[in-house]
Amino acid sequence: MLKMAIAVVLTLALSSCGFHLRGNLPLSQFPAVYVQSDAHSELAELLNERLSQNSVRLLDSKQADAPTIQLVSDTLERRTLSLFPSGQVAEYELIYKVSYYLIMPGAEPAFNQFELYRDYQDDPNQALAKARELDLLLSELRQQAANRIIRQMARLN
Template identity: 70%
Template sequence: MAARFPLVRLALLWLAASLLTGCGFHLRGNLPLSQYPAIYVQSEAHSELATLLKQRFLQNKVELISSYQADKPALTLVRDTLERRTLSLFANGQVAEYELIYKVEYLIQLVGQEPQRYQFELYRDYQDDPNQALAKAQELELLLSELRQQAANRIIRQLARLG
Protein backbone atom coordinates (compact mmCIF):
# COMPACT_ATOMS: atom_id res chain seq x y z
CA MET A 1 0.00 0.00 0.00
CA ALA A 2 2.89 2.37 0.74
CA ALA A 3 4.15 1.85 -2.80
CA ARG A 4 0.89 3.25 -4.27
CA PHE A 5 1.19 6.70 -2.71
CA PRO A 6 4.34 7.74 -4.64
CA LEU A 7 2.62 6.71 -7.87
CA VAL A 8 -0.49 8.72 -6.97
CA ARG A 9 1.65 11.76 -6.13
CA LEU A 10 3.56 11.40 -9.38
CA ALA A 11 0.30 11.12 -11.32
CA LEU A 12 -1.11 14.23 -9.61
CA LEU A 13 2.10 16.16 -10.29
CA TRP A 14 1.99 15.13 -13.94
CA LEU A 15 -1.67 16.14 -14.18
CA ALA A 16 -0.99 19.57 -12.62
CA ALA A 17 1.93 20.18 -14.98
CA SER A 18 -0.16 19.15 -17.97
CA LEU A 19 -2.99 21.50 -16.99
CA LEU A 20 -0.63 24.46 -16.50
CA THR A 21 1.13 23.99 -19.83
CA GLY A 22 -2.15 23.27 -21.62
CA CYS A 23 -3.74 26.55 -20.52
CA GLY A 24 -0.83 28.66 -21.81
CA PHE A 25 0.66 29.54 -18.42
CA HIS A 26 4.16 31.04 -18.63
CA LEU A 27 6.36 32.39 -15.88
CA ARG A 28 6.93 36.12 -16.16
CA GLY A 29 10.24 37.85 -15.79
CA ASN A 30 12.90 39.05 -18.17
CA LEU A 31 11.84 38.36 -21.72
CA PRO A 32 14.49 37.01 -24.03
CA LEU A 33 15.11 39.53 -26.78
CA SER A 34 17.66 37.46 -28.68
CA GLN A 35 16.08 38.47 -31.99
CA TYR A 36 17.33 42.02 -31.27
CA PRO A 37 21.11 41.94 -30.80
CA ALA A 38 21.13 45.75 -31.07
CA ILE A 39 18.51 48.52 -31.06
CA TYR A 40 18.37 52.29 -31.35
CA VAL A 41 16.23 54.13 -28.79
CA GLN A 42 15.20 57.71 -29.53
CA SER A 43 13.44 59.89 -26.96
CA GLU A 44 13.38 63.28 -25.30
CA ALA A 45 16.58 64.28 -23.52
CA HIS A 46 15.66 63.37 -19.93
CA SER A 47 12.89 60.81 -20.37
CA GLU A 48 12.62 58.55 -17.32
CA LEU A 49 10.73 55.98 -19.39
CA ALA A 50 13.58 55.87 -21.91
CA THR A 51 16.07 55.37 -19.08
CA LEU A 52 14.04 52.42 -17.78
CA LEU A 53 13.78 50.93 -21.27
CA LYS A 54 17.52 51.21 -21.81
CA GLN A 55 18.12 49.45 -18.49
CA ARG A 56 15.76 46.65 -19.53
CA PHE A 57 17.53 46.28 -22.87
CA LEU A 58 20.90 46.04 -21.15
CA GLN A 59 19.50 43.44 -18.72
CA ASN A 60 18.38 41.41 -21.75
CA LYS A 61 21.83 41.77 -23.34
CA VAL A 62 20.65 44.04 -26.16
CA GLU A 63 23.26 46.52 -27.35
CA LEU A 64 22.13 50.15 -27.44
CA ILE A 65 23.14 51.96 -30.61
CA SER A 66 23.93 55.68 -30.35
CA SER A 67 22.61 56.64 -33.81
CA TYR A 68 19.97 55.35 -36.21
CA GLN A 69 21.05 52.60 -38.62
CA ALA A 70 18.72 51.25 -41.32
CA ASP A 71 19.85 47.66 -40.72
CA LYS A 72 18.96 47.75 -36.99
CA PRO A 73 15.54 48.06 -35.31
CA ALA A 74 14.58 51.40 -33.79
CA LEU A 75 12.27 52.39 -30.95
CA THR A 76 11.07 55.98 -30.82
CA LEU A 77 9.26 57.26 -27.75
CA VAL A 78 6.98 59.90 -29.21
CA ARG A 79 5.51 61.05 -25.90
CA ASP A 80 4.60 59.95 -22.42
CA THR A 81 2.25 62.18 -20.48
CA LEU A 82 0.51 62.13 -17.14
CA GLU A 83 -3.00 63.48 -16.76
CA ARG A 84 -5.21 63.49 -13.73
CA ARG A 85 -8.96 63.56 -13.46
CA THR A 86 -10.98 64.36 -10.35
CA LEU A 87 -12.89 61.36 -9.05
CA SER A 88 -14.32 62.68 -5.77
CA LEU A 89 -14.40 65.72 -3.50
CA PHE A 90 -14.39 66.30 0.23
CA ALA A 91 -17.43 68.03 1.78
CA ASN A 92 -15.49 71.34 1.76
CA GLY A 93 -14.91 71.12 -2.02
CA GLN A 94 -11.26 70.00 -1.99
CA VAL A 95 -10.27 67.11 -4.20
CA ALA A 96 -10.27 63.82 -2.29
CA GLU A 97 -9.36 61.40 -5.07
CA TYR A 98 -7.75 61.61 -8.51
CA GLU A 99 -7.45 59.18 -11.34
CA LEU A 100 -3.94 59.25 -12.82
CA ILE A 101 -3.79 58.52 -16.55
CA TYR A 102 -0.33 57.73 -17.94
CA LYS A 103 -0.36 57.85 -21.75
CA VAL A 104 2.48 56.45 -23.84
CA GLU A 105 2.91 56.70 -27.60
CA TYR A 106 5.81 55.07 -29.41
CA LEU A 107 7.00 53.81 -32.80
CA ILE A 108 8.75 50.55 -33.56
CA GLN A 109 10.63 50.26 -36.82
CA LEU A 110 11.92 46.82 -37.70
CA VAL A 111 14.44 46.23 -40.47
CA GLY A 112 12.82 46.48 -43.89
CA GLN A 113 9.41 47.51 -42.55
CA GLU A 114 7.44 50.70 -42.13
CA PRO A 115 7.32 52.15 -38.59
CA GLN A 116 4.39 50.87 -36.54
CA ARG A 117 2.72 53.26 -34.12
CA TYR A 118 1.49 52.03 -30.73
CA GLN A 119 -0.17 53.78 -27.84
CA PHE A 120 -1.68 52.77 -24.53
CA GLU A 121 -2.93 54.22 -21.27
CA LEU A 122 -2.36 53.04 -17.72
CA TYR A 123 -4.68 54.08 -14.88
CA ARG A 124 -4.24 54.46 -11.12
CA ASP A 125 -6.42 55.98 -8.41
CA TYR A 126 -4.72 58.39 -6.05
CA GLN A 127 -6.28 59.63 -2.81
CA ASP A 128 -5.24 63.14 -1.88
CA ASP A 129 -5.11 64.50 1.67
CA PRO A 130 -4.03 68.13 2.09
CA ASN A 131 -3.21 67.44 5.76
CA GLN A 132 -0.49 64.96 4.72
CA ALA A 133 1.01 66.77 1.74
CA LEU A 134 4.57 65.44 2.10
CA ALA A 135 3.51 61.81 2.46
CA LYS A 136 1.11 62.14 -0.47
CA ALA A 137 3.82 63.69 -2.64
CA GLN A 138 6.04 60.67 -1.94
CA GLU A 139 3.17 58.31 -2.66
CA LEU A 140 2.56 60.07 -5.97
CA GLU A 141 6.23 59.65 -6.93
CA LEU A 142 6.01 55.93 -6.13
CA LEU A 143 2.88 55.60 -8.26
CA LEU A 144 4.56 57.38 -11.17
CA SER A 145 7.59 55.12 -10.87
CA GLU A 146 5.33 52.06 -10.89
CA LEU A 147 3.46 53.35 -13.95
CA ARG A 148 6.73 53.91 -15.83
CA GLN A 149 7.93 50.42 -14.95
CA GLN A 150 4.69 48.90 -16.21
CA ALA A 151 4.95 50.95 -19.40
CA ALA A 152 8.54 49.81 -19.99
CA ASN A 153 7.52 46.17 -19.44
CA ARG A 154 4.64 46.55 -21.86
CA ILE A 155 6.88 48.01 -24.58
CA ILE A 156 9.42 45.21 -24.09
CA ARG A 157 6.65 42.59 -24.34
CA GLN A 158 5.41 44.23 -27.56
CA LEU A 159 8.90 44.08 -29.03
CA ALA A 160 9.26 40.42 -28.02
CA ARG A 161 5.94 39.60 -29.73
CA LEU A 162 6.97 41.31 -32.97
CA GLY A 163 10.22 39.35 -33.19
Protein backbone atom coordinates in the same frame (compact mmCIF):
# COMPACT_ATOMS: atom_id res chain seq x y z
CA MET B 1 6.46 8.21 -4.53
CA LEU B 2 2.95 9.29 -5.53
CA LYS B 3 3.72 12.94 -4.64
CA MET B 4 6.82 12.84 -6.83
CA ALA B 5 4.84 11.42 -9.76
CA ILE B 6 2.18 14.13 -9.39
CA ALA B 7 4.86 16.83 -9.31
CA VAL B 8 6.49 15.46 -12.48
CA VAL B 9 3.12 15.26 -14.29
CA LEU B 10 2.24 18.85 -13.31
CA THR B 11 5.66 20.11 -14.41
CA LEU B 12 5.33 18.39 -17.77
CA ALA B 13 1.80 19.74 -18.22
CA LEU B 14 2.93 23.31 -17.51
CA SER B 15 5.90 23.13 -19.84
CA SER B 16 3.91 21.54 -22.66
CA CYS B 17 1.21 24.22 -22.66
CA GLY B 18 3.75 27.00 -23.34
CA PHE B 19 3.61 28.58 -19.89
CA HIS B 20 6.44 31.05 -19.19
CA LEU B 21 7.19 32.90 -16.00
CA ARG B 22 6.70 36.64 -16.25
CA GLY B 23 9.82 38.75 -16.44
CA ASN B 24 12.24 38.03 -19.22
CA LEU B 25 10.64 37.70 -22.63
CA PRO B 26 12.13 35.96 -25.62
CA LEU B 27 13.66 38.82 -27.62
CA SER B 28 16.25 36.71 -29.42
CA GLN B 29 15.03 38.07 -32.78
CA PHE B 30 16.37 41.49 -31.68
CA PRO B 31 20.07 41.19 -30.81
CA ALA B 32 20.45 44.98 -30.76
CA VAL B 33 18.02 47.90 -30.39
CA TYR B 34 18.36 51.67 -30.42
CA VAL B 35 16.13 53.67 -28.05
CA GLN B 36 15.63 57.28 -29.10
CA SER B 37 14.12 59.71 -26.60
CA ASP B 38 14.41 63.08 -24.93
CA ALA B 39 17.44 63.57 -22.71
CA HIS B 40 16.95 62.29 -19.15
CA SER B 41 13.74 60.41 -19.94
CA GLU B 42 12.92 58.12 -17.02
CA LEU B 43 10.81 55.89 -19.26
CA ALA B 44 13.75 55.50 -21.66
CA GLU B 45 16.04 54.56 -18.77
CA LEU B 46 13.58 51.89 -17.61
CA LEU B 47 13.15 50.64 -21.17
CA ASN B 48 16.93 50.36 -21.59
CA GLU B 49 17.14 48.48 -18.30
CA ARG B 50 14.40 46.02 -19.37
CA LEU B 51 16.06 45.46 -22.74
CA SER B 52 19.40 44.77 -21.06
CA GLN B 53 17.72 42.29 -18.71
CA ASN B 54 16.41 40.50 -21.80
CA SER B 55 19.95 40.20 -23.27
CA VAL B 56 19.41 42.88 -25.92
CA ARG B 57 22.42 45.04 -26.75
CA LEU B 58 21.69 48.78 -26.63
CA LEU B 59 23.02 50.81 -29.54
CA ASP B 60 24.44 54.33 -29.20
CA SER B 61 23.13 55.48 -32.57
CA LYS B 62 20.47 54.59 -35.10
CA GLN B 63 21.47 51.81 -37.51
CA ALA B 64 19.64 50.70 -40.65
CA ASP B 65 19.70 47.00 -39.77
CA ALA B 66 18.52 47.32 -36.14
CA PRO B 67 15.09 48.15 -34.71
CA THR B 68 14.53 51.57 -33.20
CA ILE B 69 12.12 52.54 -30.44
CA GLN B 70 11.43 56.26 -30.74
CA LEU B 71 9.68 57.57 -27.64
CA VAL B 72 7.59 60.53 -28.76
CA SER B 73 6.04 61.50 -25.43
CA ASP B 74 5.06 60.30 -22.00
CA THR B 75 2.78 62.58 -20.05
CA LEU B 76 0.85 62.46 -16.80
CA GLU B 77 -2.56 64.04 -16.52
CA ARG B 78 -4.80 64.33 -13.48
CA ARG B 79 -8.57 64.38 -13.55
CA THR B 80 -10.66 65.20 -10.49
CA LEU B 81 -12.90 62.34 -9.39
CA SER B 82 -14.30 63.61 -6.09
CA LEU B 83 -14.18 66.55 -3.69
CA PHE B 84 -14.23 66.95 0.08
CA PRO B 85 -17.20 68.92 1.51
CA SER B 86 -14.80 71.86 1.87
CA GLY B 87 -14.24 71.91 -1.89
CA GLN B 88 -10.71 70.47 -1.86
CA VAL B 89 -9.92 67.59 -4.19
CA ALA B 90 -10.28 64.21 -2.45
CA GLU B 91 -9.52 61.85 -5.32
CA TYR B 92 -7.76 62.09 -8.67
CA GLU B 93 -7.55 59.78 -11.62
CA LEU B 94 -3.99 59.67 -12.94
CA ILE B 95 -3.70 59.14 -16.70
CA TYR B 96 -0.24 58.23 -17.99
CA LYS B 97 -0.09 58.57 -21.78
CA VAL B 98 2.74 57.08 -23.84
CA SER B 99 3.24 57.40 -27.58
CA TYR B 100 6.11 55.88 -29.53
CA TYR B 101 7.22 54.62 -32.91
CA LEU B 102 8.50 51.11 -33.40
CA ILE B 103 10.75 51.23 -36.45
CA MET B 104 11.71 47.83 -37.82
CA PRO B 105 14.38 47.47 -40.53
CA GLY B 106 12.80 47.50 -44.00
CA ALA B 107 9.31 48.37 -42.73
CA GLU B 108 7.22 51.46 -42.22
CA PRO B 109 7.36 52.99 -38.73
CA ALA B 110 4.49 51.72 -36.58
CA PHE B 111 2.96 54.36 -34.33
CA ASN B 112 1.67 53.08 -30.98
CA GLN B 113 0.08 54.83 -28.07
CA PHE B 114 -1.62 53.73 -24.89
CA GLU B 115 -2.90 55.08 -21.61
CA LEU B 116 -2.53 53.66 -18.12
CA TYR B 117 -4.92 54.67 -15.33
CA ARG B 118 -4.64 54.83 -11.53
CA ASP B 119 -6.83 56.34 -8.85
CA TYR B 120 -5.09 58.52 -6.28
CA GLN B 121 -6.67 59.72 -3.04
CA ASP B 122 -5.39 63.06 -1.86
CA ASP B 123 -5.26 64.25 1.75
CA PRO B 124 -4.15 67.85 2.33
CA ASN B 125 -3.34 67.00 5.97
CA GLN B 126 -0.67 64.52 4.86
CA ALA B 127 0.84 66.40 1.92
CA LEU B 128 4.37 65.00 2.27
CA ALA B 129 3.22 61.37 2.44
CA LYS B 130 0.85 61.87 -0.46
CA ALA B 131 3.60 63.45 -2.57
CA ARG B 132 5.74 60.37 -1.94
CA GLU B 133 2.80 58.09 -2.81
CA LEU B 134 2.31 60.00 -6.07
CA ASP B 135 6.00 59.50 -6.94
CA LEU B 136 5.67 55.77 -6.28
CA LEU B 137 2.54 55.54 -8.44
CA LEU B 138 4.26 57.37 -11.28
CA SER B 139 7.27 55.05 -11.00
CA GLU B 140 4.94 52.05 -11.15
CA LEU B 141 3.18 53.48 -14.21
CA ARG B 142 6.52 53.96 -15.97
CA GLN B 143 7.52 50.37 -15.19
CA GLN B 144 4.24 49.10 -16.60
CA ALA B 145 4.71 51.23 -19.72
CA ALA B 146 8.25 49.89 -20.29
CA ASN B 147 7.00 46.32 -19.84
CA ARG B 148 4.17 46.95 -22.29
CA ILE B 149 6.57 48.23 -24.95
CA ILE B 150 8.80 45.17 -24.44
CA ARG B 151 5.78 42.86 -24.76
CA GLN B 152 4.80 44.64 -27.98
CA MET B 153 8.29 43.99 -29.37
CA ALA B 154 8.19 40.34 -28.27
CA ARG B 155 5.01 39.80 -30.31
CA LEU B 156 6.71 40.90 -33.52
CA ASN B 157 8.34 38.35 -35.77
